[in-house]
Each structure stands twice: as structure tokens, then as C-alpha cells.
Amino acid sequence: MTVQNESGTTTTTGVLLTDAAAGKAKALLDQEGREDLSLRIAVQPGGCAGLRYQLFFDDRSLDGDLTDDFGGVTLAVDRMSAPYVGGATIDFVDTIEKQGFTIDNPNATGSCACGDSFN
Template sequence: MTATIPAQTGGDLPAHNITISEFGAMKALAILSQSGKENAGVRVFIKSGGCSGYQYGMAIDDRELDGDTIVHDRGVKLLVDRMSLPLLRGSEVDFVENMMGGGFTVHNPNATSSCGCGHSFRTDGAQSPDGEGSGGCGSH
């Protein structure tokens, strides 16, 4: 069973919500329109690894899997699997541009530490899961 939740931008957000910034939504909608996938959304997920323990992942996905939470925010469909949801509660997907180019990032209030490149994080200061993630930012 999937859960579909409209995001509430501004005001108090439900604890499970994940949102997307205005600039992030603009970039995501442009990418989604070029994907050729009908009814596609942005899948946001967490996997073990990275220099801080967990690593963010994002992909264009036109599948709604059993157990997914689906959030509609600023015209973008965000899909989050049940294993990633607890680690992404209250997070905002954003798009940042810098001298190295640009890309999507996650502003995660659950992260207690992160690596310098912003692609991986730790939630409680504990060791990386399964002993992974001991390398530097280049080891993603």
C-alpha cells in the first residue's frame, strides 16, 4: 500500500513530510519533462555508504512501489521508500549551483554530521553501518 500526502509548504509540516524548494522544483520539473516518462517523479532514497555512514540518492522514477510514501509539493511528485522515510523526515530537496556545476542536495534536520561534499551524513554520531564509509568524500 502506498501513501499519498500533499506537502504543506509554509507553516507546520507533518513530521513525515519531505518537501522540495522552489528552485529545486523548477529544476526537477525541467528534468522530469525531458525524461520521456509519463507520470514520473523524483525518487529520494538513502543507502549505506559514503564517508559519513549514509548516502543520499535520487532518480527519476515512474513506478510507485508498495510501501512508498508519495508527496506532491510545488508540482513535483516525490517518492520515498519505507526504509528511507525515517531518515528523511522533515527534509527539503534543493538544487544548488556552485563553481563545480550544480546538483540536487538534501537539507536534512536528522543529520548530526555530514561530509564536506554534502552527499553523505550520519544521524547519531555512531559508526557507519556495516563498517562502511570510512573513506573521504571521493569514496562515494
């Protein structure tokens, strides 16, 4: 499945990894000296709103994975998570208030107060 998102970028995963997020992920991979890992976004049951994101480096390739390359970083989405994250944007913020990866998902109809889960 190939999707064109709001920014006009065509992706197989339906997810956009911003330049800031790709740069941070690439720096982390370079720091570890691992070129065999992909950045995986998955959706799992849990959290107070029903579903929880998982964003992690993975050395596995699952049957049915959708993948895209962003600046030398392979983004992987398993086929069960793809419908939940299609159209989402993963960014990296580094401000005095917060630091880390963020996920802006237009499919999420609500989230919990802690921002860790969605529905």
C-alpha cells in the same frame, strides 16, 4: 504519516521540495517527455559517514511509498528511508560556485568532508 515542517507546509513524506527544485525536476521530466516518473529520495548504507542519499527519477511504485506532489512533480520516499529524511528540504542551486540539487536534513548529526554521506 503527515508532517508539518518548519515552513508550515504539510507533507505526507515529511520532505519539502522547494519551488526551485520542483521547477528543475519538472523541466528535466518535460525534456525527457516522461510523465510516468517520480522523483525519489532514498537513503542507503554507504559513504564514509555511514549513510548516503540517492535522488533519482523512478518509474516504480514500491509498497509503502509515501508521496507528495510539488508543482506537478511527484516526490516519493520509501518507508525505510522516511525516518531518515523526515523534515529534510531538497533545493536546487545554480550559482557560479556550484549547481545541483542539495539536501538539508536536520536529522543528520554529521557528514563527511565531501558532503556525499551523513550519519
